[in-house]
Amino acid sequence: MSLLLGCIADDYTGASDLANTLARNGLRTIQTIGLPAADLDLKDIDAAVVSFKSRSIPADEAVALAVSANHWLREHGAKHVLFKICSTFDSTDLGNIGPVTEALRNADATLPTLVTPAFPETGRTVYQGHLFVGSVPLNESPLKDHPLNPMHDANLVRVLARQSRDKVGLVPLSVVEQGVEAVRTHLVALASEGVQSAIIDAVFDRHLETIGMIALEAPTSTGASGLGLGLARALTASKPIQAGVQSQKASTPVAGHAAIIAGSCSQATLQQIEAVAGAIPTLRLQPEELIASPAHTVERALSWARPQLASGPVLIASSAPPSEVIALQARHGKESGIAIEKALAEIASGLVNSGVKRLVVAGGETSGATVDRLHVQAFSIGQEIAPGVPILEVSDQEHGAMLLALKSGNFGGRDFFSRALELMQ
Ligand SMILES: Nc1ncnc2c1ncn2[C@@H]1O[C@H](COP(=O)(O)OP(=O)(O)O)[C@@H](O)[C@H]1O
Numbered sequence: 001m002s003l004l005l006g007c008i009a010d011d012y013t014g015a016s017d018l019a020n021t022l023a024r025n026g027l028r029t030i031q032t033i034g035l036p037a038a039d040l041d042l043k044d045i046d047a048a049v050v051s052f053k054s055r056s057i058p059a060d061e062a063v064a065l066a067v068s069a070n071h072w073l074r075e076h077g078a079k080h081v082l083f084k085i086c087s088t089f090d091s092t093d094l095g096n097i098g099p100v101t102e103a104l105r106n107a108d109a110t111l112p113t114l115v116t117p118a119f120p121e122t123g124r125t126v127y128q129g130h131l132f133v134g135s136v137p138l139n140e141s142p143l144k145d146h147p148l149n150p151m152h153d154a155n156l157v158r159v160l161a162r163q164s165r166d167k168v169g170l171v172p173l174s175v176v177e178q179g180v181e182a183v184r185t186h187l188v189a190l191a192s193e194g195v196q197s198a199i200i201d202a203v204f205d206r207h208l209e210t211i212g213m214i215a216l217e218a219p220t221s222t223g224a225s226g227l228g229l230g231l232a233r234a235l236t237a238s239k240p241i242q243a244g245v246q247s248q249k250a251s252t253p254v255a256g257h258a259a260i261i262a263g264s265c266s267q268a269t270l271q272q273i274e275a276v277a278g279a280i281p282t283l284r285l286q287p288e289e290l291i292a293s294p295a296h297t298v299e300r301a302l303s304w305a306r307p308q309l310a311s312g313p314v315l316i317a318s319s320a321p322p323s324e325v326i327a328l329q330a331r332h333g334k335e336s337g338i339a340i341e342k343a344l345a346e347i348a349s350g351l352v353n354s355g356v357k358r359l360v361v362a363g364g365e366t367s368g369a370t371v372d373r374l375h376v377q378a379f380s381i382g383q384e385i386a387p388g389v390p391i392l393e394v395s396d397q398e399h400g401a402m403l404l405a406l407k408s409g410n411f412g413g414r415d416f417f418s419r420a421l422e423l424m425q
């Protein structure tokens with residue numbers, strides 16, 4: 001079977017967010033971890049999301065991964081490949097959104113590659129090239145305090161230009177509002193000025209529908225789930241999918257224990273942890289101790305959790321507010337985050353070995369480390385817990401049937417954890 005759409009995601013939570021959006025908009029979608037196995041069954045699959053943990057790695061490594069995935073996706077029929085980035089454009093000036101976008105561009109491409117992180121359903125909108133998170137510009141949002149990719153500039157034309165060799169331009173909302181023809185004309189004008197990548201404004205889903213249609217005329221695009229929505233709607237409008245919308249049915253019940261692991265320090269996650277305090281037994285890890293003696297801390301956490309699993313879910317968190325993250329990084333550098341991710345992944349693995357079959361992980365990098373440690377290779381997409389966060393169904397020889405929820409740090413309401421556990425029965 002030939003793929004209608006190929007996607008390369010720069011983290012696993014972002015990939016499940018995208019896979020969820022594609023499925024909800026009519027494409028039968030599979031998410032793989034890393035390059036798909038040669039024998040992956042693509043029968044009845046319209047879109048494949050190949051996910052990497054590449055958001056915060058050096059640009060040349062991210063480029064190599066993306067190029068290999070692009071090759072695989074094209075070989076399996078994808079005429080268009082979306083590079084899925086974060087809806088808050090998480091990256092540094094040395095980040096890889098620019099380099100990967102450039103590397104994926106076909107040498108024959110005549111129009112600039114469209115780039116937009118807009119995802120209105122979760123409050124991410126782009127106007128005059130400026131990204132808003134809810135009602136505030138990116139640089140005033142909680143993303144200014146992100147432990148790995150703090151965002152201090154809302155002007156994405158500038159942000160992308162600092163990471164790119166490309167000349168970067170803008171397609172403003174006034175043009176997008178006029179529809180596909182107007183965008184195409186604007187892109188031709190930008191191309192004549194030497195622009196190769198263009199941030200494109202979008203505030204409502206209807207803008208993303210226009211963008212999806214024009215994006216399909218080029219081999220690649222770069223964006224978040226909102227662009228996925230636009231591409232999926234354009235594809236299903238032009239070629240009705242035989243089997244219809246992938247079901248968002250309740251997952252097949254999975255017997256076994258439940259646990260939550262949180263390594264996200266985002267404001268939303270901090271509030272979600274607070275919301276279940278008192279209702280779910282919670283262990284707050286001490287990051288200093290985690291870094292000084294990881295093996296001991298992991299063992300202590302597992303000894304705390306194991307005897308309680310039969311009575312209900314447990315929550316283990318390293319999450320801390322910005323002031324504590326800054327203090328820890330001042331003492332141990334940004335690499336401290338990687339040490340924490342590894343320890344949390346080790347704890348998750350110990351919990352799974354102790355019978356946990358329903359696992360919620362909060363944090364993109366944390367989820368990446370955990371999924372890698374668990375050796376999960378592919379998911380199918382189940383019911384949506386909150387915008388951008390589906391239940392992921394794992395069914396392989398190593399794990400049997402297992403349910404995961406990989407929550408992007410900033411996603412979900414205050415009641416996310418209880419809602420997830422309720423739906424993952
Ligand atoms: N207490 C802490 N202090 C500093 N860094 C932390 C702490 N707890 C977790 N981290 C690190 O912060 C990063 C959070 O990133 P991530 O898991 O992607 O969450 P989000 O989805 O919110 O961005 C990870 O590298 C994680 O290991």
Ligand SMILES: O=C(O)[C@@H](O)C(=O)COP(=O)(O)O
Pocket residue numbers: 011013014015017018085086087088119224225363364365388407408409410
């Ligand atoms: O686009 C988004 O916001 C998400 O899909 C995503 O990628 C979030 O990243 P993390 O917060 O690091 O999980």
